[in-house]
Amino acid sequence: MTTAVLPRGLPFFVAAAALFVLFATTAGNPGPTAAETVAPVTIQGFAFKPPSVAVPSGSQVTWSNKDGVIHTVTASAGPFDSGVMATDGVFTFTFKSPGTFEYFCDIHPFMKGAVVVTGATPAPSPVITAPVLIAPSPGATLPSFGTTLGWENGAMATQVHLQVVPFNNDGPGVNVHLGSPETSFAIPAPPNWYGLLPDMTYNWRVRTSPATQSVSLDDQSWSPWGESAFRTPALPGLVANPVAPGLGTAVSTLTPSLQWSVNRSDVFYFEVNLSRDSAFNVNPATASAMVYGALIHGGVGTPPNSYLVPAAFPLEPKTGYFWRVRPRVQGDGKAAEWSATFTFRTGTAAPASAATSVPTVSPAQAAPPSSTATVTAAPPATPAANSTATPAGSMADYSARSSGLGRRPWTRTDGSQ
């Protein structure tokens, strides 16, 4: 056995010890298959029937004399000799080592036979059982967005493949190949990791391999999956407040950055609406103004929890705007409540006192852009297969994404949200 250094911290001595246990078990017990093998030979009509039998080592061969006369079963080279066998006499011998053992009847030397003993029965391939998933208990709703997954591995596991997949594959997940037989995996809560979306069912599964070196994820040695599911918390009681622009204030730019704060530090994925229409109506038949829509990963924005109006679609000058924000819930979750509606006004030419007035929108003034801007974020990153688990380095990056600018409902542009 070579002393190759195993990747990713798999201690070689662990693998070697596992193998030793396997082989030691095999050596100490020839195996029920061999021990229970009994090859019957009938002595009848002055012949051994069948004249030759093949058995694995450790097997018993039994001769029965069905003739009306006496016979013997006598090894040509001496390991066994039945002595005189009367009618219905039985002789048994256990063959413990491989070889060809010829024999004859000492009384009737023309009666000849042979026993061919093969090597030990190969140890059956080990059955690698699926890990048993323990925590969280199946179907449980997590108290927070961080959790520690726990499971039990089957015997001889040397490495683990873990996947955590959101409902309908709707969002980022975890896919890691651990180089040692771990039995737990910690999913950090925000702000350390923003991998789990709210109010969502996650299916997770674990399998192991007994291979003595790191194997590919399509290797034959992987056990069946052990599978379970949990659900992330919903987001009740969220209160969002505008940080900038302040309520009713005026902004000098036509591409302002909308910033908000929330009373929950574990909310990180937001949906923002911005429009001259206080109803944010996106019904193509009845909309009165363009509605900006954005999906924002609040944890990775600059500053966090902000939306920058795209330069391609600046606001109109000297115009009142409304905006609102809510936690983005998707997949199998329920939509969260919108925040209160916030207001600001563009342009600085108007008297400051006018900024606090409620903006008015006339359908005749509505001038949606002729084209629709779509800003597609990079697909959510998931840890690469075969990578050591480093959740902080594999944060799913839900960058600001504007889809559905204009009189359009939300559209998914990359299927990854």
Ligand SMILES: [Cu+2]
């Ligand atoms: Cu005989």
